[in-house]
Amino acid sequence: MADVPADPSAPLTPARATDAHVEQVTDPVAWDALVDSLGGHPLQRWGWGQVKATGSWQAHRLQVVLDGRTVGAAQVLVRQLPFPFRALSYVPRGPAVAPTDPEAPVGHGVGDEAMRSLVCTAVAQWARRHVGGVGISFEPDWPAGTTVSVPGLVAGQQPILLASTLILDLTRTPDELIASMGRTTRSDVRKGGRDVEIRRVRDEDEVRAVLDVYRDTAAHAGFALHTDEYYLAVHRELGDASLLVAAFRDGRPCSFVWNAVSGSTAFELYGGVDDTGRKARANAPVKWHAAQLGPAGRCAALRHERPAQRRHLGLQALVRRARGRAGRHAGRAVLAAVRPVVARVARRQAHHPALSRGSTRPPADEAGYMVHRT
Numbered sequence: 001m002a003d004v005p006a007d008p009s010a011p012l013t014p015a016r017a018t019d020a021h022v023e024q025v026t027d028p029v030a031w032d033a034l035v036d037s038l039g040g041h042p043l044q045r046w047g048w049g050q051v052k053a054t055g056s057w058q059a060h061r062l063q064v065v066l067d068g069r070t071v072g073a074a075q076v077l078v079r080q081l082p083f084p085f086r087a088l089s090y091v092p093r094g095p096a097v098a099p100t101d102p103e104a105p106v107g108h109g110v111g112d113e114a115m116r117s118l119v120c121t122a123v124a125q126w127a128r129r130h131v132g133g134v135g136i137s138f139e140p141d142w143p144a145g146t147t148v149s150v151p152g153l154v155a156g157q158q159p160i161l162l163a164s165t166l167i168l169d170l171t172r173t174p175d176e177l178i179a180s181m182g183r184t185t186r187s188d189v190r191k192g193g194r195d196v197e198i199r200r201v202r203d204e205d206e207v208r209a210v211l212d213v214y215r216d217t218a219a220h221a222g223f224a225l226h227t228d229e230y231y232l233a234v235h236r237e238l239g240d241a242s243l244l245v246a247a248f249r250d251g252r253p254c255s256f257v258w259n260a261v262s263g264s265t266a267f268e269l270y271g272g273v274d275d276t277g278r279k280a281r282a283n284a285p286v287k288w289h290a291a292q293l294g295p296a297g298r299c300a301a302l303r304h305e306r307p308a309q310r311r312h313l314g315l316q317a318l319v320r321r322a323r324g325r326a327g328r329h330a331g332r333a334v335l336a337a338v339r340p341v342v343a344r345v346a347r348r349q350a351h352h353p354a355l356s357r358g359s360t361r362p363p364a365d366e367a368g369y370m371v372h373r374t
Contacts, residue, residue, distance in 0.1 A: 019066060019067070020064050020065065020066045020071070020118055020119075020122045021064075021065055021122070022062050022063070022064055022065075022122050022123065022125070022126045023062070023063050023065060024060060024061060024062060025061040025062070025063055025073075026061075028046040028047075031045075031046045031061045031073075031075075032045050032046050032047075032241075032262075034063060034070065034073050035073055035075075035096060035262060035263075036262055036263030036264070037106070037263070038070075038072070038073055038096035038097065038098055038106055038109045039096060039106045039107050039108045039109040039110075039263070039264045039265075040073060040094065040096035040109050040141075040262055040263075040264075041092075041093035041094065041096070041108075041109070041141040041262060041265055041267065042093075042238075042241060042259075042260035042261055042262045042265055042266075042267045043075075043092045043093040043094070043260070043267070044073065044074070044075045044092070044093060044094045044095075044096060044262070045075075045238065045241055045260070045262055046059075046061065046075075047237035047238035047239060047241055047242075048075070048092075048237070048238065048260065049061065049075050049077065050233075050237040051230075051233050051234050051237045051238070052077055054229075054230065054233045055230075056079050056080070057077040057078065057079050057090075058077070058078045058079075059075055059076070059077055059078075060075070060076045060077075060078065060130075061073070061074075061075050061076075062074050062075075062076060062123055062126060064095075064118070064119045064122045064123065066118065069098075069102060070098070071097065071098045071111075071115055071118065071119060072095045072096065072097045072098065072111070072115070072118070072119030072122070072123070073094070073095060073096050074091050074094045074095035074096075074119070074123045075091065075092070075094055076089050076090070076091055076123065076126075076127060076131075076136070077089070077090045077091070077092065078090075078127075078131050078133075081133065081134070085133060085134050086132055086133040086134070087131050087132060087133030087134070088133055088134050088135070088136075088137070089127040089131050089133065089135070089136035089137070090136070090137045090139070090160070091123065091136065091137070091138045091139065091140070092139055092160070092161060093139060093140060093141040093161065094109075094138070094139075094140055094141070095109070095119050095120065095123060095138070095140060096109030096141075097109055097110060097111030097115050097116050097119045098111055098115060099111050099112050099115060100112050100114055100115050108141060108264060108265065109141060110141075110142050110143070110146060113147050113148060113149065116142075116146070116147075116148045117148050117149045117150055120138060120148055120150050120153065121150050123136070123138075124136050124150065124152075124153075137156060137160070138153075139156075139159065139160055139161055141265075168291065170266070170291065170294050170295065174292060177291075178190075185284065188281055188283075188284035188285070189284050189285055189288045191281075192280070192281030192282060192283075192284050192285050193247055193255075193280055193281060193282040193284075193285035193286070194280075195249060195280050196247040196248060196249045196254065196255075196277075196280050196282050196285075197247065197248045197249075198245065198246070198247045198248075198282070198285055198286055198289045199245070199246070199248070199289075200243070200244065200245050200293065201244040201245065201246050201253070201256070202244075204232065204235065204236075206246070206253070207231070207232060207235050207244065208228065208232075209252060209253050210244065210246050210253045210256045210258075210272075211228055211231055212253075213246075213253050213254060213255070213256055213272045213273065213274050213277070214231075214256075214270065214272045216272070216274045216275075217271075217272030217273065217274070218272075231270075234258075234260075234269070238260055241260055241261050241262065242258070242260065243258070243259040243260070243261050243266065243290060243293055243294070244256065244257075244258045244259075245257055245258075245259075245286055245289050245290040245293065246286065247277055247280065247282035247285065247286050249276055249277075249280060249282075252276075254273065254274050254276035254277035254280065254282055255272070255273040255274070255277030255278075255280075255282035255283050255286045256270075256271060256272055256273075256286060257270075257271040257286055257287050257290045258270040258271065259290055259294065261294060261295055262295065263295055264295055265295065266290070266291070266294035266295055271287075
């Protein structure tokens with residue numbers, strides 16, 4: 001997201017911002033329907049806020065209304081910080097913004113510059129009034145180069161979520177996607193996993209068995225995990241938006257992919273495979289099966305975030321070989337309410353809990369991926 005240098009204490013007054021008002025949404029069903037209607041990201045769904053609330057965050061769901069029409073939605077996560085910082089507000093992969101023209105396609109919640117600026121301003125004003133603290137950090141699901149004009153909003157130096165995304169267009173038919181794949185990938189999808197059963201996982205006991213595979217993957221790749229209860233909370237709180245697909249051999253899972261879904265996007269959260277799954281070539285068929293269960297519609301997409309210059313032999317390979325496209329996000333934008341140095345220290349403390357406890361490396365999740373816990 002482009003820098004907008006300005007005095008953080010200056011009034012937030014882009015065009016018509018004073019005409020908009022912010023309302024809190026307290027109904028989970030109504031909130032998820034709103035996020036979907038605006039093309040919002042799965043990390044903006046109600047259940048994801050509930051997952052983060054099992055830790056140190058509190059979720060607030062805000063809709064921005066202009067002339068009786070909802071033009072934006074933002075799930076704001078708030079984390080309390082020690083004195084004098086007070087709190088940090090963070091919007092993961094949001095806000096979702098409607099276009100100025102109510103007849104225009106919603107797409108993936110990018111809107112246009114005027115509406116993006118209005119919605120971000122309204123959300124920032126709400127956070128300033130109701131939360132305070134060091135400020136608010138936006139990390140929207142918008143393409144790199146997307147512009148927004150909000151006084152005091154500056155580009156964050158360190159992204160919290162990964163900045164690069166692989167995108168597979170799910171509006172294409174399965175035959176079209178298969179035809180666009182290379183020979184090896186087509187073979188993996190069609191012939192791999194013949195000795196396993198691939199299906200969606202809903203039962204909590206089976207989720208626990210999947211976590212055994214994840215622990216095996218973590219031990220093999222050398223990264224740390226959350227507790228089992230954290231992942232069980234993801235499954236419970238996301239409900240039908242938790243799309244966990246696994247390959248089973250002799251009744252035990254051996255490969256899996258775990259997506260979170262919204263109305264227009266399936267977003268890979270976790271994935272893993274053990275020796276049995278590797279020998280059965282189960283990884284690609286599992287990813288493909290999950291892709292077929294993802295959202296269907298005009299702008300549906302399967303998204304996999306990855307660090308730059310790191311190869312991931314699961315969804316990344318599948319997306320690339322199916323001629324999916326690589327995209328970069330607009331980045332992180334911060335509206336600070338205090339001096340930048342103080343805000344930077346507070347943000348580091350909020351997003352690096354392991355480091356704040358004296359650890360020498362930040363926590364990690366997924367094979368080879370360093371993750372700032374949000």
